[in-house]
Amino acid sequence: MHSGIEFGLWHHQAAIVYNMVLTICAALHAEWGRGKHPAAVADRILLMxxxxxxxxxxxPPISISAIAKRLGMSRTSVRRAINEIIEHKSAVCKCGEGYIGDPNYVAMRPDAEDYLPEIQEAIITAATQLTTLRERAKRGDEKRKPKSVRKPKPPKKPS
Structure with a gap:
């Protein structure tokens, strides 16, 4: 139900961005979170x-400390998550004093094409919506209300 509150430009922009982020997280969760809720694998997704x-x-390969600093996580949590990724997916490998994404993991991932188009579409849709919203705000076009933000339809798979 609509609350009757008119939201400003920032709220509409935030809704567009958050919709994009949720779409991306859902696509990545499908890969990383089988059997778990999204928050249970968020640290691994962010780490990757x-x-x-x-x-x-x-x-150069990124260190545990650099990852911890970048993500605002403890080094212990980063170490634990990296070990889980290595054990579960082999998507990361140790390289000298740091870590890199295992190039063999990507080569073994033919299913990446299943979720990458969904992520790409979410980004393109958000960029288009944000551009349109900004242009309307510059023109002062307040008569046209922003359309509700909906999850974009996934692209049709070729037959």
Missing amino acids: MAIRVNDGAGL
Whole structure:
């Protein structure tokens, strides 16, 4: 039920961004969280994100301390999560004094194509919605209410 409260631009922008983040988390949870609720695997998902961002930037292998600092986690929690990832998925490997995403893991993942389009669509949809919202705000177009934010439909799989 609508509360009757008119939300400002920030609320609409936040709803768009949060919808995108929830869509991405749901897609990643499908991969990492089989049998567990999203919060139970959030640390592993965030840890993998930090490692992949580091790898993507071409930086040396990232240390436990650097991951802990980046994520605001204790080193003990990072160590535990890395060990769980290595034992469960083999998605991370030790490289010198740090860790990298295991390149063999990605090569063994033909199912990545199942959830990457959903993530890409969520990002594109959010970017389009935010751009439209910002343009309307600049024009002062208050007569047109922002449409409700809905989860984008997944792309149709080719037959």
